[in-house]
Amino acid sequence: MFPEFRDLISKLKTDDAHFARLFERHNELDQQIKNMEARIEAASPVEIENLKKEKLKLKDELYLILKAATV
Template sequence: MFHEYRDEISALKAKNAHFEKIFEEHNELDKKVTNAENGLNPLSDIELDKLKKQKLKLKDEVYAMIMEYRKNSH
């Protein structure tokens, strides 16, 4: 996720515990979604949809924090 912001992500993870927490939570949700979609951990459509929405919410929050960091560091 956001490979083009690798430097910003590393800096934020080192400086901001909340960022690190939501970044890792997003990655965990991504694994759960991928496993469900590949049949490794079957979920109902409702459960899968809920996970995807949570993942997207976290992704939006991570992106906003990256953009704020970039704005303030330049």
């Protein structure tokens, strides 16, 4: 996610607790969705869709923080 911000992401993960929490939650959701789609975890299509929406919202929020940090 956001390879162009790799160094900044590393810095923010250590310097910004809010960013670190959002980033970790995004990764948790990503893994959970993969497990559900692979049928490792049981889930309905609606549950998967809701998690994907939550993940996308977090990604948007992370991007805004990254953009603000580059100014």
